[in-house]
Amino acid sequence: RKEVEQDPGPFNVPEGATVAFNCTYSNSASQSFFWYRQDCRKEPKLLMSVYSSGNEDGRFTAQLNRASQYISLLIRDSKLSDSATYLCVVRDGGSYIPTFGRGTSLIVHP
Amino acid sequence: GAGVSQTPSNKVTEKGKYVELRCDPISGHTALYWYRQSLGQGPEFLIYFQGTGAADDSGLPNDRFFAVRPEGSVSTLKIQRTERGDSAVYLCASSHPLRGSTWEGRVEKLFFGSGTQLSVL
Numbered sequence: 320r321k322e323v324e325q326d327p328g329p330f331n332v333p334e335g336a337t338v339a340f341n342c343t344y345s346n347s348a349s350q351s352f353f354w355y356r357q358d359c360r361k362e363p364k365l366l367m368s369v370y371s372s373g374n375e376d377g378r379f380t381a382q383l384n385r386a387s388q389y390i391s392l393l394i395r396d397s398k399l400s401d402s403a404t405y406l407c408v409v410r411d412g413g414s415y416i417p418t419f420g421r422g423t424s425l426i427v428h429p
Numbered sequence: 430g431a432g433v434s435q436t437p438s439n440k441v442t443e444k445g446k447y448v449e450l451r452c453d454p455i456s457g458h459t460a461l462y463w464y465r466q467s468l469g470q471g472p473e474f475l476i477y478f479q480g481t482g483a484a485d486d487s488g489l490p491n492d493r494f495f496a497v498r499p500e501g502s503v504s505t506l507k508i509q510r511t512e513r514g515d516s517a518v519y520l521c522a523s524s525h526p527l528r529g530s531t532w533e534g535r536v537e538k539l540f541f542g543s544g545t546q547l548s549v550l
Binding site: 364 | 462471484
């Protein structure tokens, strides 16, 4: 079983739509959680950290469910520029190594 | 420079050859990571340096892969007897060091270079 699992998609949505991605992780001792964004042929960049209480940054909302071991990313009012791959990243407590999921592809069309 | 620099950006080699990939991290970042990414997959961990020493090399797939960071700054990933299956994008990332349970009070964040696309023919 993979440590971090994501639906690869692609998710095809029209501009203005709301879209949500989930990511599950296998280690209950995981400590830190993140969403990274990766544009085509570019390097990953941190989108947002995911806190236990949930957090919001503009149109983006991230949530953590420790009991069910998943994190989610909600994007409201999708823009064409949101088209990218969204990588779920988890770091276990006591480890220095962030583990990446395979990513979920989002395509926002006019 | 302002960001993580990786050279070359593209490397084409023949099966069986030796290659070196270079990473120049952000100044002051003592933590350095190598990942590799195949098409349609997420970055896969290879090795982690804290300063000059390899603190975790559990991701290196076999003994053809080796990495060094002799002065705690620039790192070189070395691949011997390359195979077609080694073809991928090799990503380097740096960050502030993790101390205990906090990232020295800063946001826990990896800063990636733009990667080296390795093609083994």
